[in-house]
Structure formats: C-alpha cells, structure tokens
Amino acid sequence: MTQQLALDIHLRDDFSFDSYLTSSNQQLASALSTLHSDYPLYFWGEAGSGKTHLLHALLNQYVSQGKTVSLLSLDGDERPANKICEGLEQCSLICVDTVDAIVGDSSWQQALFHLLNRTKQNGTHVAISAHCSPQHLDVFADLQSRLAASLIFEQQVLNDDEKKTALQQRAKMRGLTLSDDVANYLVSRAQRDTHSLFSLLDRLDKFSMVKQRGLTVPLVKEVLFGVR
Known part of the structure; x- marks a missing residue:
C-alpha cells in the first residue's frame, strides 16, 4: 500500500462505503464513490458526523485500484505549506480533511488555492471536508470563490x-x-x-x-x- 501513497498516511481499513450507514447522506456517499475531476467535492457537517470515515472510504477505494492518493490534514506539519502541496496534483486523488484549519493562515490559503488550480489543469480528483459551508469559511475571496464552485453537500447527523x-x-x-x-x-x-x-x-x-x-x-x- 505504501508505494501507492503520496504521503506517509495511515488509512483506516475498516472505513469503507460498505461500512458507512448512508441514510440521509445517500447522495453524498454516491457522489464521493463516483468522484470525477470536473470540480472538487466539498462536504461539511458538525463534528462526529462521519466526515473522516467518508474520506478514508474514498482513499481506500482509490488505493485498492492501485491509484496514488494524498491526505492533507493541514495541521501538525511544520514544513512550509507550499512545500507540502508541491507536486500533489500528480496524484489521482487528494483529500483535504477539515479545511477550516486554514482560517487565519494566509500561507496555507495561498498554497491550497494554487494546488486547486493545478489539480484542475491536471484532472486530479479532489474531496474536501469542513465544519461549515464555503460561504461561511473565512478565507481570501479567490479561494472562497473556488471552493464555492465545488459540488457541495451538507452531511446530515444520524439520529x-x-x-x-x-x-x-x-x-x-x-x-x-x-x-x-x-x-x-x-x-x-x-x-x-x-x-x-x-x-x-x-x-x-x-x-x-x-x-x-x-x-x-x-x-x-x-x-x-x-x-x-
């Protein structure tokens, strides 16, 4: 598996689309499992709603197909943001977990904006999770506009x-x-x-x-x- 990962990431093998109770999130799960490169998929919901499960399910699906993937958590890495994002557009799939972490961090906002531009040119698939909608994400205008142009879903919490x-x-x-x-x-x-x-x-x-x-x-x- 490691040679198929762009970064040293650890995937939860038990997180799959089969183990996710779709319920009111059927459209979201279906859109993720059939992701395409025309635009990123952005989904948001409150903590504990299953965002990480779905991202890992998507990553596992691509890895099982022998494709290269990358998971950006946007925190816990002291390297410059532009260095972390450098070349990631060569992956088949990039997942951004909890994009809210870039609020107040101009270097990460710039790095993500330029990465999204490169993924669009390269045909890379992108999935982004967050706690709020793009319209309520406090980032610079061009990045907010780019995120707002994604396919957007609000993830519903299970009853x-x-x-x-x-x-x-x-x-x-x-x-x-x-x-x-x-x-x-x-x-x-x-x-x-x-x-x-x-x-x-x-x-x-x-x-x-x-x-x-x-x-x-x-x-x-x-x-x-x-x-x-």
Missing part, C-alpha cells in the same frame, strides 16, 4: 435509531453480536457522536476478547464506569 443501526452494522462486520438492549444503552449513556460511539465499540471489542465475555450491558458499564 439515535440510525446510530444504533450503524453500531450494529459495524459490530456485525467485526463478527460481534450487538443486541438492541446494548445498542440502546450505548446511544443513551455514552458520548453520542458517531466517532466516539465507534471508538467505544472498538474498546468493547478488545475488552470482551480479553475477558472472554459477550457484549452485554454489564460489560459496557464496566468499560464506561468501572462498575463490576
């Missing part, structure tokens, strides 16, 4: 019933049985965003294997609250 279904679907893919009672308990007692719920399911999976016990409400209480 409680959909979260339970998503948890049970994810558990099934891991070979686990998650009863309705346990799923209801998780959604009502744990942090309610999908990222936190999925992370908790990962912890429960590991804990149940160590304890050689099934996923039950008492086991969940033990993990959440230390109750035995």
Whole structure:
C-alpha cells in the first residue's frame, strides 16, 4: 500500500462505503464513490458526523485500484505549506480533511488555492471536508470563490435509531453480536457522536476478547464506569 501513497498516511481499513450507514447522506456517499475531476467535492457537517470515515472510504477505494492518493490534514506539519502541496496534483486523488484549519493562515490559503488550480489543469480528483459551508469559511475571496464552485453537500447527523443501526452494522462486520438492549444503552449513556460511539465499540471489542465475555450491558458499564 505504501508505494501507492503520496504521503506517509495511515488509512483506516475498516472505513469503507460498505461500512458507512448512508441514510440521509445517500447522495453524498454516491457522489464521493463516483468522484470525477470536473470540480472538487466539498462536504461539511458538525463534528462526529462521519466526515473522516467518508474520506478514508474514498482513499481506500482509490488505493485498492492501485491509484496514488494524498491526505492533507493541514495541521501538525511544520514544513512550509507550499512545500507540502508541491507536486500533489500528480496524484489521482487528494483529500483535504477539515479545511477550516486554514482560517487565519494566509500561507496555507495561498498554497491550497494554487494546488486547486493545478489539480484542475491536471484532472486530479479532489474531496474536501469542513465544519461549515464555503460561504461561511473565512478565507481570501479567490479561494472562497473556488471552493464555492465545488459540488457541495451538507452531511446530515444520524439520529439515535440510525446510530444504533450503524453500531450494529459495524459490530456485525467485526463478527460481534450487538443486541438492541446494548445498542440502546450505548446511544443513551455514552458520548453520542458517531466517532466516539465507534471508538467505544472498538474498546468493547478488545475488552470482551480479553475477558472472554459477550457484549452485554454489564460489560459496557464496566468499560464506561468501572462498575463490576
């Protein structure tokens, strides 16, 4: 896999379009899975709505096809922005995770603007996630205009019933049985965003294997609250 990545990125193998509960986001998931190069796809939603899942699903899809990909997180790298973006237009796909991070950073705004110009010339596919729409992104006018010309979707947050279904679907893919009672308990007692719920399911999976016990409400209480 590493030779197919433009940068040293770590993809979640369990994040796929099959493991994503599309529900009210069916059009978004479909547009991402059939991405084309005419314009970037920009989608936004609140924290925990599943943006990272969809980006990793898209990246995994391209990697499985032997294509080169790059994931820009826009933070945690001390190199100049223009150096990080240099040559990325040669990739088949560029994903920009949480583009809001460039607000207040003129060097990143300029670097991203010029990268988008090069991707348009090169026919590179681009997907961008954010917490707000392009119109509410506080960046310089030309970049905002370029982002606003994307194919834009607002990612809807799953309701409680959909979260339970998503948890049970994810558990099934891991070979686990998650009863309705346990799923209801998780959604009502744990942090309610999908990222936190999925992370908790990962912890429960590991804990149940160590304890050689099934996923039950008492086991969940033990993990959440230390109750035995």
